[in-house]
Amino acid sequence: MHALFNLAVGPLAWLAFALFILGSAYRLMAMRALALKKDASFVAYISWPHALKSLAHWITPFGALGWRENPGVTVVTFAFHICLFLVPLFLMGHIALFDAFHGWSWPALPDTVADTLSIVVVAACLYFLWRRIAVPEVRFITRTHDWLVLALVGATFLTGVLAYHRIGDNLFMTTLHILCGEAMLVAIPFTRLSHMLFGFFSRGYIASEFGSVRHAKDW
Amino acid sequence: MKRTPLIPLALLLLVAAVFLAVPAMSQQDMTTVPTEGFKQTTRLPAVFAHDAHNEKAALADCSACHHGEKDGKRDNSADTSGIPCSDCHSAQAKPGKTPLMRAFHRQCMGCHMDKQKGPVTCGDCHEPAPKK
Ligand code: HEM
Ligand code: HEM
Numbered sequence: 193m194h195a196l197f198n199l200a201v202g203p204l205a206w207l208a209f210a211l212f213i214l215g216s217a218y219r220l221m222a223m224r225a226l227a228l229k230k231d232a233s234f235v236a237y238i239s240w241p242h243a244l245k246s247l248a249h250w251i252t253p254f255g256a257l258g259w260r261e262n263p264g265v266t267v268v269t270f271a272f273h274i275c276l277f278l279v280p281l282f283l284m285g286h287i288a289l290f291d292a293f294h295g296w297s298w299p300a301l302p303d304t305v306a307d308t309l310s311i312v313v314v315a316a317c318l319y320f321l322w323r324r325i326a327v328p329e330v331r332f333i334t335r336t337h338d339w340l341v342l343a344l345v346g347a348t349f350l351t352g353v354l355a356y357h358r359i360g361d362n363l364f365m366t367t368l369h370i371l372c373g374e375a376m377l378v379a380i381p382f383t384r385l386s387h388m389l390f391g392f393f394s395r396g397y398i399a400s401e402f403g404s405v406r407h408a409k410d411w
Numbered sequence: 412m413k414r415t416p417l418i419p420l421a422l423l424l425l426v427a428a429v430f431l432a433v434p435a436m437s438q439q440d441m442t443t444v445p446t447e448g449f450k451q452t453t454r455l456p457a458v459f460a461h462d463a464h465n466e467k468a469a470l471a472d473c474s475a476c477h478h479g480e481k482d483g484k485r486d487n488s489a490d491t492s493g494i495p496c497s498d499c500h501s502a503q504a505k506p507g508k509t510p511l512m513r514a515f516h517r518q519c520m521g522c523h524m525d526k527q528k529g530p531v532t533c534g535d536c537h538e539p540a541p542k543k
Contacts, residue, residue: 194527254415284453292516297504303453355534361536 193363200370201289208374215381216389233379234401242253243396247409248397256411265323272316282375285356287312296377303356310353317346324356341384348372430482442540448497448511454537457519468529476518 209378220245249255259266280286284300291297301309320342325333351369354360377386402410421517427526443456479489480499503508505524506511517535530536 194524194531198524198527288512288516288533291513292520293511296514297510339477355532358534358538362532362538363530364531367535 193367197363197367197370200367200374201293204371204374208377212377212380215269215378216386219381219386221387223393234397237400237404238396239400239404241394242399244402246394246399247392248408258411264267268316268319271312272320275316279306279309279349285352307353307356309354310349313349314346314353315348317342321346337384341379344372344376344379344385348376443517445495448495448500449502454533454541457536457541458538459519468526489504 250258252259253266253270254260254263258265276303282299282301283306284303287297300306323330324342325331348369351365351372352407355362355365355369359365376385380388399410402408438502441459441484443459444459446456453534464470477491477494479486479490479491496514500509500511500514502511504513508525519529522529523531
């Protein structure tokens with residue numbers, strides 16, 4: 193177990209961060225090349241003012257019609273994503289490791305706050321899971337891929353919470369958590385989680401068409 | 412009925428003995444790493460039964476942990492046993508110096524990871540000390 197832990201916090205962590213960053217860069221560049229090849233005439237018409245205005249609406253809870261349609265989903269989706277970014281970046285457990293291994297340190301959230309926000313993420317994953325099973329129009333468009341991605345995020349946060357509360361063998365749980373977290377990082381550029389990379393561009397594209405061509409709002 | 416002054420006196424002595432013995436006993440066997448060097452703590456103090464640990468881990472050389480300082484550099488040949496780490500490593504980082512939490516984590520976790528023995532996860536060190 194110690195050997196696996198050492199591997200997970202050492203070489204595998206490097207590999208995961210490298211694949212995440214380089215993979216994201218590669219995917220963005222490949223997509224740019226594809227867009228220029230297939231749709232160059234439209235790329236020329238991308239309108240920053242329309243794109244940014246639309247993005248401002250879409251990143252605001254209830255700022256777009258799409259967000260007003262289904263308030264429950266909207267609240268959960270925003271809570272989920274805010275916690276998803278806040279927790280890993282400002283968690284003492286992560287900062288202490290960067291501090292010990294690299295001498296980097298920055299302010300952390302209080303442990304109980306981070307713990308609560310993590311539980312919010314786990315609950316949100318359960319909600320998404322329930323929705324994919326119980327709501328027919330969502331189940332209909334659900335593919336294996338969607339389960340996998342949801343499981344990856346859910347498992348990372350659940351094992352993290354269990355490790356923090358010292359439930360189960362701590363070395364096992366922590367190692368499992370780290371491996372899940374690394375798998376999730378690698379999955380961002382290569383799975384549906386790439387909506388983090390492409391979401392802004394899809395929105396900007398749609399907004400440009402709505403704004404410049406149809407003279408309509410897309411929010 | 413006349414009471415002898417002996418009983419209250421004996422009781423007084425007993426109470427005094429207990430008050431003196433408790434700190435003396437806790438001084439003798441350290442069960443957790445002292446946290447005095449931190450302004451405030453957020454975790455349970457790390458489990459560390461000093462003598463039992465060093466016996467089990469076969470650490471005869473005190474300076475494996477209690478190193479000294481020479482010209483602002485670490486001096487591994489000096490033995491500073493008994494001097495708290497926080498005398499030289501303050502909780503707040505001065506540039507180029509090792510702050511207290513990092514000093515502990517590097518020393519404790521570092522050796523455990525090298526030897527692949529002993530606790531390496533947060534919850535295996537910052538946990539309630541076993542009762543004796
Ligand atoms: C390089 C990979 C990672 C390493 C080495 C790592 C390490 C750790 C460690 C050691 C803990 C235990 C903290 C404690 O006991 O206080 C922890 C907790 C946690 N980690 Fe990670 N982690 C990694 C990736 C991730 C990722 C990618 C996420 C999510 C996006 C994540 C989310 C969490 C959460 C939610 C907790 C529990 C927080 C709580 O309940 O207080 N981790 N992590
Ligand atoms: C800036 C970055 C991101 C933006 C703008 C964003 C935006 C969105 C939006 C608009 C949805 C749709 C909500 C719905 O269909 O109900 C969504 C769903 C989701 N996001 Fe993100 N996201 C981002 C980053 C991430 C990251 C980094 C992860 C995980 C590593 C993630 C995981 C998910 C999951 C799992 C779902 C779907 C839940 C489900 O319906 O099964 N997101 N995101």
